[in-house]
Amino acid sequence: MASSIDVARLAGVSQSAVSRVFTPGASVSDRMREKVLATARALNYRPNFVARSLTTGRSRIIGLVVAYLDNQYYPVAVERLTKALQARGYHVMMFMTEQTATNIDDVVSGILDHQVDGIVVASVAMSSKLADRCTEAGVPVVLFNRIQSEDRFSSVISDNFGGGRLLARFLVEGGHQRIGYLAGWEGASTQRDREAGFRAGLAAAGRGLFAWECGNYTFSVAEAATRRMFAADREHPDAIFVCNDHMAIAAMDVLRHEQGLRVPEDVSVVSYDDVPQAAWRSYGLTSLRQPTDSMVAATVDALMARIEGSETDPRRISLPGELIVRTSARIPAGWDAPTQS
Amino acid sequence: MASSIDVARLAGVSQSAVSRVFTPGASVSDRMREKVLATARALNYRPNFVARSLTTGRSRIIGLVVAYLDNQYYPVAVERLTKALQARGYHVMMFMTEQTATNIDDVVSGILDHQVDGIVVASVAMSSKLADRCTEAGVPVVLFNRIQSEDRFSSVISDNFGGGRLLARFLVEGGHQRIGYLAGWEGASTQRDREAGFRAGLAAAGRGLFAWECGNYTFSVAEAATRRMFAADREHPDAIFVCNDHMAIAAMDVLRHEQGLRVPEDVSVVSYDDVPQAAWRSYGLTSLRQPTDSMVAATVDALMARIEGSETDPRRISLPGELIVRTSARIPAGWDAPTQS
DNA sequence: CTTGCGTTTGCAACCGTATGCAAAACGGAG
DNA sequence: CTCCGTTTTGCATACGGTTGCAAACGCAAG
Numbered sequence: 179m180a181s182s183i184d185v186a187r188l189a190g191v192s193q194s195a196v197s198r199v200f201t202p203g204a205s206v207s208d209r210m211r212e213k214v215l216a217t218a219r220a221l222n223y224r225p226n227f228v229a230r231s232l233t234t235g236r237s238r239i240i241g242l243v244v245a246y247l248d249n250q251y252y253p254v255a256v257e258r259l260t261k262a263l264q265a266r267g268y269h270v271m272m273f274m275t276e277q278t279a280t281n282i283d284d285v286v287s288g289i290l291d292h293q294v295d296g297i298v299v300a301s302v303a304m305s306s307k308l309a310d311r312c313t314e315a316g317v318p319v320v321l322f323n324r325i326q327s328e329d330r331f332s333s334v335i336s337d338n339f340g341g342g343r344l345l346a347r348f349l350v351e352g353g354h355q356r357i358g359y360l361a362g363w364e365g366a367s368t369q370r371d372r373e374a375g376f377r378a379g380l381a382a383a384g385r386g387l388f389a390w391e392c393g394n395y396t397f398s399v400a401e402a403a404t405r406r407m408f409a410a411d412r413e414h415p416d417a418i419f420v421c422n423d424h425m426a427i428a429a430m431d432v433l434r435h436e437q438g439l440r441v442p443e444d445v446s447v448v449s450y451d452d453v454p455q456a457a458w459r460s461y462g463l464t465s466l467r468q469p470t471d472s473m474v475a476a477t478v479d480a481l482m483a484r485i486e487g488s489e490t491d492p493r494r495i496s497l498p499g500e501l502i503v504r505t506s507a508r509i510p511a512g513w514d515a516p517t518q519s
Numbered sequence: 520m521a522s523s524i525d526v527a528r529l530a531g532v533s534q535s536a537v538s539r540v541f542t543p544g545a546s547v548s549d550r551m552r553e554k555v556l557a558t559a560r561a562l563n564y565r566p567n568f569v570a571r572s573l574t575t576g577r578s579r580i581i582g583l584v585v586a587y588l589d590n591q592y593y594p595v596a597v598e599r600l601t602k603a604l605q606a607r608g609y610h611v612m613m614f615m616t617e618q619t620a621t622n623i624d625d626v627v628s629g630i631l632d633h634q635v636d637g638i639v640v641a642s643v644a645m646s647s648k649l650a651d652r653c654t655e656a657g658v659p660v661v662l663f664n665r666i667q668s669e670d671r672f673s674s675v676i677s678d679n680f681g682g683g684r685l686l687a688r689f690l691v692e693g694g695h696q697r698i699g700y701l702a703g704w705e706g707a708s709t710q711r712d713r714e715a716g717f718r719a720g721l722a723a724a725g726r727g728l729f730a731w732e733c734g735n736y737t738f739s740v741a742e743a744a745t746r747r748m749f750a751a752d753r754e755h756p757d758a759i760f761v762c763n764d765h766m767a768i769a770a771m772d773v774l775r776h777e778q779g780l781r782v783p784e785d786v787s788v789v790s791y792d793d794v795p796q797a798a799w800r801s802y803g804l805t806s807l808r809q810p811t812d813s814m815v816a817a818t819v820d821a822l823m824a825r826i827e828g829s830e831t832d833p834r835r836i837s838l839p840g841e842l843i844v845r846t847s848a849r850i851p852a853g854w855d856a857p858t859q860s
Numbered sequence: 861c862t863t864g865c866g867t868t869t870g871c872a873a874c875c876g877t878a879t880g881c882a883a884a885a886c887g888g889a890g
Numbered sequence: 891c892t893c894c895g896t897t898t899t900g901c902a903t904a905c906g907g908t909t910g911c912a913a914a915c916g917c918a919a920g
Contacts, residue, residue: 179656181906192870197908207868222652227632228578229906231569232875239612239633248795253594260615269629270613271580274601285605291568292580292610311563315520397795431800454589454738459772460801522876533900538878548898570876573905
């Protein structure tokens with residue numbers, strides 16, 4: 179591979195001239211640019227990002243930490259985030275992790291070693307030791323779809339509390355009497371806020387939870403939780419809010435194919451995220467849509483403000499979701515008719 | 520951030536000593552290692568990957584190019600690949616692209632600029648100009664789930680031809696009379712091979728295709744294709760092979776919810792991939808499972824053989840799939856009973 | 861033809877690490 | 891204690907760029 183020195187020699191100019199031609203905003207005459215670009219093309223020279231990173235201290239790489247890729251919400255988010263960053267000249271380095279804390283520390287250390295310009299953490303919590311390392315290294319972090327009590331990080335979420343409350347109203351106005359809640363992993367802020375909002379919404383109508391089980395954001399655990407909640411020996415809920423679509427689908431299949439219950443005639447099901455599968459007609463999930471595009475845009479903005487701008491304080495962004503009414507739950511009068519998409 | 524020089528100074532040793540302590544296999548006395556590690560810990564020093572990459576010419580980064588993340592097969596593969604590479608000390612840089620060729624060229628150029636040690640291309644074809652650039656740069660490429668007539672690249676696929684043929688046998692022995700095929704994107708080798716295998720299997724039984732439509736590997740296009748294939752004004756197939764699960768689900772929903780047909784009573788549906796959703800009980804897709812784990816392992820092996828070993832020739836690996844029998848198609852006598860998972 | 865100012869160019873130092881080579885230290889045998 | 895073969899260590903250079911600074915240049919005004 180040709181280096182800038184090769185190009186310089188062949189073009190009869192200094193190496194720094196070559197560098198400047200490939201540095202946006204540097205001072206170069208048209209004649210020089212012409213000449214250099216010509217010989218660069220001849221040698222098919224392209225600047226070496228690694229060397230550039232070394233001197234500038236900026237790598238144009240964003241580290242992305244993800245735990246679940248089986249919950250379709252994340253692949254979609256990852257895809258959009260990657261594209262948005264690509265469009266800005268950044269690249270994404272992927273890191274998979276489990277929820278276990280020790281693992282995450284290793285993983286994030288690995289990220290920092292690569293001198294990333296920023297980190298996006300999706301669906302995962304960061305230890306505060308790690309937080310120290312990041313601030314110390316001057317690497318901005320954005321929590322995507324999570325918040326933490328630590329206020330050092332920027333975060334981008336949808337209004338989980340408001341969404342939960344709205345779903346409570348929806349079920350109450352639908353005339354449901356025995357309303358259950360199927361929780362996600364209790365370490366997650368999404369779970370806590372959605373449940374809190376849901377309870378608040380019920381309370382506002384003078385109601386409470388009829389049943390509660392935890393599905394841990396996992397398909398199989400959610401199945402088991404549904405079986406417990408709908409055990410044959412007692413009266414079962416006539417409506418449930420499942421904390422995300424991924425679990426809601428597991429729940430619906432158990433209800434229909436194991437318990438012999440009809441949805442929505444016997445049980446209404448609502449959930450959160452609006453992943454693509456929610457629209458599949460076998461499920462037709464009434465779900466609170468996360469504003470993924472805006473969340474991605476806000477994430478990129480927050481990163482750029484820190485990296486390229488001079489912003490120094492973390493942002494905490496909460497964006498409103500939208501209720502997508504489909505067929506998995508009885509529809510109260512006055513609410514939207516089922517949407518097609 | 521502390522550099523190796525800082526550590527060296529504080530420990531009273533040379534910078535190269537520090538470097539050697541962090542270079543596996545270098546010659547260092549125990550006393551030296553001890554001393555250096557201690558002060559390194561004190562300064563919480565970690566070697567800078569960028570600088571290391573610059574001198575060694577190896578970045579320990581693998582570029583991963585993906586087009587679709589909405590077909591769940593790919594997120595799953597990406598997850599496993601990322602983990603497998605992480606386990607070997609490599610990291611994955613993600614690149615999203617569309618199928619359009621010009622775009623891919625830009626994207627891969629971006630990858631090469633980062634001095635990646637290897638490239639995995641999933642679900643996408645590479646132009647031969649690009650191929651030149653990669654060989655020239657000495658960067659090994661593995662095509663994942665695709666093959667190309669270019670034999671310069673390694674490739675890892677499942678036996679699409681054999682899988683298609685097996686599904687044909689399955690449908691024929693199930694006693695189906697009018698067998699249709701719903702194709703994927705015709706530019707893809709997966710599509711071509713599965714169709715060829717399927718046709719061969721039918722031919723072996725003295726049969727042919729009753730209907731053919733193209734769904735382009737896209738949800739909405741597959742829906743439209745299904746509508747055409749099952750138009751009311753003519754006799755419809757009593758079985759179809761849909762080229763992947765992603766489209767098969769679209770097809771099943773159209774059959775059941777638009778055409779009022781029962782699956783499998785009126786129409787048998789089989790497909791390919793065995794994505795997680797295929798096991799969902801609302802679909803229960805009989806599908807040819809891709810051996811994703813082995814494919815990932817083979818991909819990593821092929822890369823490592825080129826990067827760390829001295830292998831120079833491309834590998835072309837084809838792994839056998841496995842038929843997972845569920846409920847979406849009539850089951851011929853003598854074939855496995857429905858599997859649960 | 862000077863002078864002066866703004867632009868373009870080259871020089872040289874630096875980013876943080878790896879590594880070939882020679883010097884130094886070590887250790888065992890005689 | 892000396893000598894010699896092995897480690898172990900340090901020195902110096904290289905990797906491929908960026909960038910502050912000063913020299914060179916271009917051009918218009920005096």
